[in-house]
Amino acid sequence: MIESSRIVRLSGFGGSQSADGYLYRPASVEATADVLALARREGRQVVMRGAGRSYGDASVAGEAVVLDLSRMDAVRSFDATTGVIEVGPGATIETLWRHGLDDGWWPAVVSGTMFPTVAGALAMNIHGKNAFRVGTFGESTLSIDVLKADGSLVTLSRDDPGFTNIVSGAGLLGVVVGAKLQMKKIESGELDVHAVSCGDWDAQFAAFARYEATADYMVTWIDAFASGSSAGRGMFHAGFYRHPPVVDQATLRPSAQDLPDTIMGLVPKSVVWRFLKPLNNRVGMRFVNWAKQTAGAVLEDGKLVGQSLVAFSFLLDYVPGWQRAYAPGGLVQYQSFVPREAAPRVFARQFEMQRERGLENFLSVMKLHRPDPFMFSHGVDGFSLAQDFKVTDANREGLRLLAEAMSDLVLEAGGRFYLAKDSLLRPSDFAASLGQAGVDRYWAAKSAWDPDALFTSSLARRLHLDPRCVS
């Protein structure tokens, strides 16, 4: 019998989705296999959890055994000449950059926060601001060690057919218990960053077009409260690696990268979320977005500045615990991926829908992507727009209806979705985004890797990806 006291309530990062499960935190592959055996004996399903950074319900499941892999965080080997690093599943993006930086190696793909685990990054096949250039996390992964539902261990290289299914598979096929990654050679711990103030949607897409051939990273922030001729305004940034003869050895140290723990040397960042909380409403966020745009246009526009890789990459880590400003209802992020030609129309219309319903998002970020071969791929030859919405009891139903309307637009345009962010898709939305071939591919993989549906999540149950929950 499972120990009753292992029960815990766990949430996704956004704090709007939670479930009660029995938490196990094994420290070895053998102990992980024992947890799977226990779950099978007890007739319980297993949900995998890394750092719990997926926004929605991907790392929780009611009444399941929660397999938390974060204790298996070792760097197993590192070759400073090739940049190949082998890590346990609980190693984080932070583990990677801190380990490689002194020798001039940086993770090829990083998310907007350094805290996700490698296993989580592989399960969701995360992307970064360089997605248009280097693709997703799986594309810089050389091999993975996978514990199957029956407890057997296999190693998959990039050429194995299962590789592109396990990577991106949302933890529904097998447990990643180790990974070998190729890091990116860098000569400096700083990027040259160009800032462009964009007055509207056209200017945003023009900035991406202008820098696409040369930039290593591109990202833009958009003010969702701006309307009329200002709709789509925001601040675009393009980042460029520094190349020889520039060698900034002094920047290739973790101490040169660490973010300050105070703002302007005065206010501890740990309390900043408390100051954000009173502003975290439509009126306050309209002001914050306006202020950010105005400050960017005046102080940053057209400038080229040096910025550390950590500061440029991990914007979400600037304010620790910022998501707590969304309590008690939490936040949901809605991120859709739309082919190039349709993206301007679809994203502009999504903003209009929000204004019509009084449900503007509080933070919007747009990036450029490229297609990839992974099973639950969100990669398209086009753009993604990530949007944070505050959840309250009063707007919960409205958000659901808004998401449905926005998803209809995305699907009409041949777009896709990203399970690390999702809380709001209907089963039919996700199936339609995959297409019949994609759906068939998933079920074939599920039958082959996890025929008894040991692995699940609230997300899988919601999107009818768990055969035990499909009527």
Added chain:
Amino acid sequence: MMAYKHAIVVGASSGIGAELAKQLLESGCRVALVARRRDKLEAIAATFPDAAVVAEHDVHDTAAVPALFQDLCKQLGGLDLVVYASGVMPPVGMHEYDTAKDLEMVAVNLNGAIAWLNEAAVRFEGVKAGTIVGIGSVAGDRGRSGQPVYNTTKAALATYLEALRNRLAKLGVTVVTIKPGPTQSEMTAHMPQAKMMPADEAARRILAKSRRTGEHYLSPAHAVIFFVIRHVPSWLFRRTKI
């Protein structure tokens, strides 16, 4: 206020427990109905085949509770409310001292409650949420001459629940002691029914009061009357016929 989604009702075959189970099911809650008499449980469950889980269980079997509790949570898909409504109150003569009869009341009214609500406490402490409801009685407020051990079991239950409340309230767990007055049920069938509260009305009031941690009577009149009764000095109380 959020509706309950997953509940276990122990003692759901009749009386207040059955009415609570029915009203929870009618509200859309998934409910595990626990009692000895499977036929009675299935009669209730028949109206709600997708939402009701039937579990035949004798509360004397405290050793079976941990596994059954865990299994019911799995079948329900979660848990946010546990009600312990099992209870017996056999007729007792004014000069009767029947140990077997008395210990039967201790087993059902108290030992079973401890076995089930300890499991609930472990779970709700872990998830830092949930509601525990124990059906006590106004009879537990004083040691009365007519029902010494029934009074004792209900007083002990109230004390146990108070202790749980003191442990768990700070974690966000609601622990509620309900003190119904005389209520129409099988347990009170041997008593005059005319002035008793119907069980369905008692259940409605219990669910309404279950949101607020603490001890609750089911009517303002009871709250006043039993406030007075609790404070009557012992030397005077023994001279009354209460």
